[in-house]
Amino acid sequence: FAPWADPASKPFISFKNVTKKFGDFTAVNDLSLNIYHREFFALLGASGCGKSTLLRMLAGFEQPTSGEVILDGTNLAGTPPHRRPVNMMFQSYALFPHMTVEKNIAFGLRQDGMPKDEIIERVMQMLKMVKLEQFASRKPNQLSGGQRQRVALARSLAKRPKVLLLDEPLGALDKKLREETQFELMDLQQNLGLTFVVVTHDQEEAMTMADRIAVMSHGKVIQVATPAEIYEAPNSRFVADFIGDVNIFDGQVASAGAGRVEIAVDSGLTIKVATSDKPAKGSNAGFAIRPEKLKVLRHPPPHSSVNAASGELWDIGYLGDMTVFHVKLKSGKVVKASSLNAQRAVDDPFTYDQEVWISFAEDAGVLLRD
């Protein structure tokens, strides 16, 4: 499933040069983005980056200041929210407290004037889908947070929208329930064959659930890619830093070409990066590498002046599944390395303050030009 990789496939949802201003403030800035049918798409970014505003323009609660929002070939300008084949589920769930679960789910269908027997059937279907058949006659305050979340989900899906919009859907759940619900949502999305667009500031949530993620900042999309691409090949310092842990080395380009760039880092360290990029000699460049791609060694590697540096083991953190090492390099920079304990040589542990080397491969990290 990768319609975005196929130039022949048509996007289901398109934002075309969309700008949204509130007074002088630009919440969404000339943003273009395609989302495909049956995709589980995540908008990820810090608070205030404009992700909810983007979702609300798709739902019809906000109008773009300029630009177009296209759904299934139709420009949505002028279509009111209730006429759009999208439904939105909010973090607060907004269930009616005085209504039973059943009535909550039926509410929108009644408003639409669906015949009574059809409503009953649809509500049963929805209750079954979210495994709440026995809870049909309870009120929301007689349910757990996870159950309330499932009622809200059932209510949003009852009208069979083509697109479900979820604004921080799992924010109110505790960690364990959140993880369970993530998988339930993914199952449901797959089984129903719907397009889900979820807004979240939680990178783990986005990484777990989404087919693709748009990383946003200040009303712009910085990178759109699969979770693996975002993590392994961040396109910028912002994305490298925003997603997961990272070590960034800064320096100047010493040479570029033949599939490789050499960066001279301040402390005498030279970094060779495998890349087809050819930045100008002398220009500023960075190298981003994830902790698990840094090796910690007891002895200097064979070519110890390139992609390697010595230092002191500053801190060892045992996390159960993995161990995290902080190494203070000769330059004073502290870097983070991690290794899975399942792969550790248990009989030969590292000790604090020990002299060690870090080393990494040319293709273990990415070049940063910004």
Ligand code: ATP
């Ligand atoms: P959060 O995760 O906190 O909800 P977000 O990325 O979803 O953040 P938005 O809700 O899209 O951010 O808001 C983007 C910016 O636009 C914020 O700075 C917000 O204050 C501003 N904003 C949103 N709605 C309005 C409004 N109706 N009037 C004025 N400013 C607004």
